[in-house]
Amino acid sequence: MGVLAPVLVVWLSLWAVNAILTGGGWDRYLAVRIAVPLIFGATILLVWEMVVNLMDVPSVILPPPSAIAATFWDSRTILWGDFVQTILKGALSGLAIGCVLALGVAVLVDRFDFLRRGLLPVAGFMAALPIVGTAPILVMWFGFGWQSKAAVVVLMVFFPMLVNTVAGLADTTQMQRDLMRTYGAGYWSTLVKLRLPAALPFIFNGLKIASTLAMIGAIVAEFFGSPTQGIGFRISASNGQLALDMVWAAILVGSLAGSVTYGVIGVIERQMTFWHPSQRR
């Protein structure tokens, strides 16, 4: 274990820096609040690099972060093609279709009490199921192209979106609805001007869940058949070649895409639901 002593020193010293930064009331400053997680992330990468190098871990088991970064940069054109195939074509189109469908069905469910009592329990049940398992069936139906991935994503995002939107549409008080009635507002203007805006926090909550599910669905569906492009294809093919640095680079692409999508949804949420208590500062 002697080789691991430097690793321990690095870990403890960087942790000490963080402890000092967070200890003395410094954490009022935004810079410190940003720096602390960054230092922690850097610590993990540094420890990973040191462990791999000091213990001579073969790169077919765990490549060091530096090798992954180099591969990521060298094969950026290939990875860009994978990104377009999986994220832009498969995940985002499926996410858009699934969310629009779910919004439409949610309005119907909200309108008809029969559907609320009948469809909602079924939807809640479906939302908890391992829908990823339908991937082999959908790949068989829609072929190896991006259409089957979009179909998997539609199925995966539909139920969480539906459940969240229906909950959101119910989130108005009797007082607010009465006010709309005194204005002489009908069903549709109440829906557009009161209930949909009031449902937005719930809709965005569903969107955040759905965006991560979409990435998972699009990538896992590629394990069941794909063109010679795509993040899932890259992961399984490079894994077969024992090119683990490429596998990790592909995972990095997926992670970046997931985080950026999540971040964009967060920014839009902040713009559109500025009135909600959770967004006030």
Next chain:
Amino acid sequence: MKGAVGPVLVVVAAILAFWYIACVPMNAREVLTQAERGGAVLIPPSARERIDAPLLPLLWQNSAHLDQSWSQERPRLPSPHQVVVEIWDSTVTEEVFSRRGIVQTGEWSKRSLIYHTGVTLSATVLGFLIGAALGVALAVGIVHNRAMDLSVMPWAIISQTIPIVAIAPMVIVVLNSVGVQGLLPKAAISAYLSFFPVVVGMVKGLRTPDAMQMDQMRTWNAPGAAVLWKLRLPSSVPYLFASLKIAIAAALVGTIVGELPVQRGGLGARMLAGSYYGQTAQIWAALFAAAILAAALIWVIAALERRALRRMGVA
């Protein structure tokens, strides 16, 4: 949810009816080809002409020959009763009447869905227990240590946006090559997936006691451990169970995906095998087994939640 049974039954019946109707167009071309081989005269007489023909007129003109739509041997969409028969065959028939079954040999047949569900269940539960225990421990650490809170929490949230399931097959293969086999690699993936929902939910739950309650503990001169055991943990129980339900569903997904690359049993392996050999009924049967398993696991957690909350006098 009072008075929900009737509407739910109607919706389920509607789904089943839609499923039966969908079987006709989905399986039409194979059905017509078989009818032709059986001597029937179809409107475009050869399969070559039918392959480019639009589907609706094809169905309309040959409506007399579509009666095999629900009894194909390898359908694109198996009908509900075919799936039920497949589930029955691969559970009861296989175990009770087959020479490989538990009645004849004393152990579960490796061809039965019960065996594969058991493999998946054990990995899911093991991973879930590991993940939930680690998650609670980390949440306690985060609540008590400002440095951990500021440095770990952002990464815990970011890591939820990473499609980590995607690397499950790779983790399995790598661990396999190092010599770790069987239950543990799959359980590691389910543990990872069930870990973060528990961390996020528990951190929220442990922080629910408000300033008044914390001040009350301080006036009693309670040490940190007592605040944790007697105030924070009890008030976090509703949050714990809410995140445990998410976590066990995620753990099941992780196990199934983890079973894809290594064909050593489990529902995921069963699905992939069915997909390779065109055994659609087998895929659907495995899918339903997974659905039943998920429902049962969530039901167990919900039952525990009801008991716990009732004993605490909350609900």
